Amino acid sequence: xxxxxxRSPLHLASRAPIGVLEHNPDLRHSAFKPTSPxxxxxxxxxxxxxxxxxxxxxxxxxxxxxxxxxKTFRATETRIIGPLVRLLDERKAxxxxxxxxxxxxxxxxxxxxxxxxxxxxxxAEGAKHLVQLVYFGEQLQTEALILLCYxxxxxxxxxxxxxxxxxxxxxxxxxxxxxVQDSRVDSSLPEARGRMELYQSxxxx
Numbered sequence: 001x002x003x004x005x006x007r008s009p010l011h012l013a014s015r016a017p018i019g020v021l022e023h024n025p026d027l028r029h030s031a032f033k034p035t036s037p038x039x040x041x042x043x044x045x046x047x048x049x050x051x052x053x054x055x056x057x058x059x060x061x062x063x064x065x066x067x068x069x070x071k072t073f074r075a076t077e078t079r080i081i082g083p084l085v086r087l088l089d090e091r092k093a094x095x096x097x098x099x100x101x102x103x104x105x106x107x108x109x110x111x112x113x114x115x116x117x118x119x120x121x122x123x124a125e126g127a128k129h130l131v132q133l134v135y136f137g138e139q140l141q142t143e144a145l146i147l148l149c150y151x152x153x154x155x156x157x158x159x160x161x162x163x164x165x166x167x168x169x170x171x172x173x174x175x176x177x178x179x180v181q182d183s184r185v186d187s188s189l190p191e192a193r194g195r196m197e198l199y200q201s202x203x204x205x
Contacts, residue, residue, distance in 0.1 A: 034072050043069075043080075050083040055092050063087065063095070067102025075113055081106065081120040088129035096133065097140040100147050107150040118154035127151070127164035134169050142182050145173050149188040157199050167196040 033039055049062040066080060073080055087099035103126070106117035121127070130151070133144035152158075152166060170193040173179050180186055 034074060034077065039072075043077075047079065047083055050087065053087060053090065053095070055095060060094065060098050063098040063102050067098075067105040070102070070105040070117075071111055073113070075116050078120065081117060081126075082124045085121055085124040085126040085129065088126060088133065093137075093139050096137070097143060100130075100133070100140055100143045104143065104147045104150065107147065107154055109150075114150070115154045118151045121151055122155060122158055122160045125160075127161050127166055131165050131169045134173055142179055142185060145179055146182075146184050146188065149185070149192040152192040152196055153188065156195055159203075161196070162200055162203065167193070167200055170196060 034043075043066075046062045046066050049058055050066065053059065063084065066084060081103070084099050084103050087095055088103075090096045090099070103117075103121060105111065107114045107121065111117065127148070130144050130148040134141055134148060137144050148166065148169070152161060152170070155161065170189060173185075174189060174193060180189065
């Protein structure tokens with residue numbers, strides 16, 4: 001049976017159908033075609049909501065939707081990361097947390113374009129926001145740290161990461177018991193810190 005093409009941006013912004021697309025590659029490829037007018041309309045609507053940054057249920061759902069669609073975007077689709085990075089600086093923790101989670105889906109190793117997306121986060125000055133969230137984010141320290149580790153591992157030699165103080169925050173996080181007890185942190189933090197130390201030692205020669 002042919003899967004009908006998704007037509008409504010508001011429909012796609014709800015959590016249930018997006019969750020299905022995220023975890024079902026066949027359905028995702030058949031129901032959401034990035035080059036189709038319907039898909040472009042969906043993305044345009046989600047980005048407009050994210051850009052406005054007005055806290056309501058639709059904003060949270062739109063951020064979630066963009067994250068769940070992370071594997072559908074092509075390398076040439078460069079407008080997605082910026083609005084999500086800007087939301088990292090949001091005063092409302094729930095908004096920043098959803099933005100962190102969404103961005104993590106763009107840079108995890110399961111995403112074929114994780115390196116390109118990580119570079120886009122750096123170019124959008126996301127590193128400085130993540131450093132602050134790891135230090136002071138309270139409710140989202142762990143999620144911000146995981147995202148920062150992924151970005152650091154994907155972009156091995158970055159002057160922007162060095163200038164943002166990423167090595168210092170990774171070293172600090174390594175000593176925080178409540179952070180390192182998370183298995184995701186334990187599997188990525190030591191390597192991210194080690195690679196940053198190696199890069200900065202070469203950089204200082």
